[in-house]
Amino acid sequence: MTTDCLNRILTRRSVYDFKPTPIDDRVIERALLAAVSAPNHGLTEPWRFYVLGRETQGAVAEIYADLRASKRFDRGDAAWQKAYDKAYARFAAIPCVVLVGQVLAEDLVQREEDYAAVAAAIENFLLALWCQDIGSQWSTGPVIRDLRTYALLGIDSTQARLQAALYCGEPACMPPARERSWETVTKFLK
Numbered sequence: 001m002t003t004d005c006l007n008r009i010l011t012r013r014s015v016y017d018f019k020p021t022p023i024d025d026r027v028i029e030r031a032l033l034a035a036v037s038a039p040n041h042g043l044t045e046p047w048r049f050y051v052l053g054r055e056t057q058g059a060v061a062e063i064y065a066d067l068r069a070s071k072r073f074d075r076g077d078a079a080w081q082k083a084y085d086k087a088y089a090r091f092a093a094i095p096c097v098v099l100v101g102q103v104l105a106e107d108l109v110q111r112e113e114d115y116a117a118v119a120a121a122i123e124n125f126l127l128a129l130w131c132q133d134i135g136s137q138w139s140t141g142p143v144i145r146d147l148r149t150y151a152l153l154g155i156d157s158t159q160a161r162l163q164a165a166l167y168c169g170e171p172a173c174m175p176p177a178r179e180r181s182w183e184t185v186t187k188f189l190k
């Protein structure tokens, strides 16, 4: 492992605020190549990626905003509308949103291993973005469980499950580095 690669792994942090700058398609394509290079048992390649264009992102933003506003207020109230507008604007402004699905194997052991492979692919994707100075947030919020999102993307929820929404963009600010200890979670055995 090169020092640069290790440095990228050690400095990756979840990013919650992005500059509005769009991400070049090639940056996303390189990250997708890294994603599909992840280990996957039996070469099941269980991952599916949905890179949202502006129109689809706007439609998902509507679902996201509805879920956010309806959690706290009654639909139609002025407070609901205000919360909706704020949430919609926030989601719609994310430079790039990628949803990640998992093909659902019938065998439950394979299904669990496939989720591990999808998670490995996601981490590869996020690290490959970070190697290109693009930050990201891995989210499992309610928008990926909402059947309206499945309908929008044309996903049959009995065949595949959305496992993550990845919010990506140039960081507007970076969260500070956080100390993590491997010593307290590791035993060396003889």
Ligand SMILES: Cc1cc2nc3c(=O)[nH]c(=O)nc-3n(C[C@H](O)[C@H](O)[C@H](O)COP(=O)(O)O)c2cc1C
Binding pocket: 012, 013, 014, 015, 137, 138, 139, 140, 141, 175
């Ligand atoms: C499976 C999974 C689900 C996550 N879901 C969310 C989420 O819904 N919302 C969120 O803000 N962060 C989510 N995160 C990001 C974690 O909160 C974040 O990685 C953690 O706080 C550590 O921060 P770091 O990524 O900067 O090291 C998720 C991470 C993982 C691995």
